[in-house]
Amino acid sequence: MFQGWQTFYQMTGEAAATLTGLLFIVASLTSGRTSTHARGVMLFTSPTVFHLASVLAVSALALAPDGEQFRAVLMFAWAALSVAYTAWLAAQLHGIEDPTHWSDFWWYGVAPVIIYLALAGATICVYAHVAHAAYCVALCLMVLLLVTIRNAWDLVTWLAPRRE
Numbered sequence: 001m002f003q004g005w006q007t008f009y010q011m012t013g014e015a016a017a018t019l020t021g022l023l024f025i026v027a028s029l030t031s032g033r034t035s036t037h038a039r040g041v042m043l044f045t046s047p048t049v050f051h052l053a054s055v056l057a058v059s060a061l062a063l064a065p066d067g068e069q070f071r072a073v074l075m076f077a078w079a080a081l082s083v084a085y086t087a088w089l090a091a092q093l094h095g096i097e098d099p100t101h102w103s104d105f106w107w108y109g110v111a112p113v114i115i116y117l118a119l120a121g122a123t124i125c126v127y128a129h130v131a132h133a134a135y136c137v138a139l140c141l142m143v144l145l146l147v148t149i150r151n152a153w154d155l156v157t158w159l160a161p162r163r164e
Contacts (some may be wrong), residue, residue: 002062002134012141013059016052019152023049026156044108044155047089051112051148054082055141058119062137072127075137079120086112107151115144 002009027045057078061071090109122136 002068005134005138006063008138009059009062009141012145013056013063015145016055016059016148019149020049020052020056023052023152023155044104044151044158047086047108047112048148048151048155050082050085051144051151054078054116055145055148058137058141062134069127072123075123075126076120079116079123082116083113083120086116104154107147107154111147112144115140115147119144 023045058075061075061078064071086109090105090113093105093109119137119140122133122140125133125136
């Protein structure tokens with residue numbers, strides 16, 4: 001199913017790994033902040049790292065040799081757990097007392113839930129050998145990566161100029 005997609009999954013996996021490293025650098029450079037914004041930082045940083053790890057993990061599974069059915073099951077399990085995590089996160093963001101911006105709930109909460117639901121559906125299609133399932137998985141990963149890049153940029157621009 002994923003034959004011919006090696007370059008795509010290598011590229012998305014490498015991009016996710018690189019961005020994760022850059023996000024760790026930003027997190028360490030801004031770690032001296034007071035705890036006033038600690039909950040907000042946790043609510044936004046951890047999911048961003050998780051989404052990048054998701055792109056990396058699904059890309060690695062797509063590149064794994066043999067066992068296409070087993071890889072599809074693992075991808076579905078990852079997507080299903082990600083739906084649960086991001087739904088919980090969306091509930092946390094919806095209940096935040098001092099929201100930073102109206103769009104945060106939609107970009108950090110709702111968009112990832114929708115993407116992971118689509119990824120779960122795409123992995124079911126991979127399992128069922130639907131003709132264009134690899135395109136659906138690739139599209140889900142690309143959209144997740146782009147949303148995560150947007151969120152990482154939003155997070156960095158929110159953290160960087162803050163002076164305590």
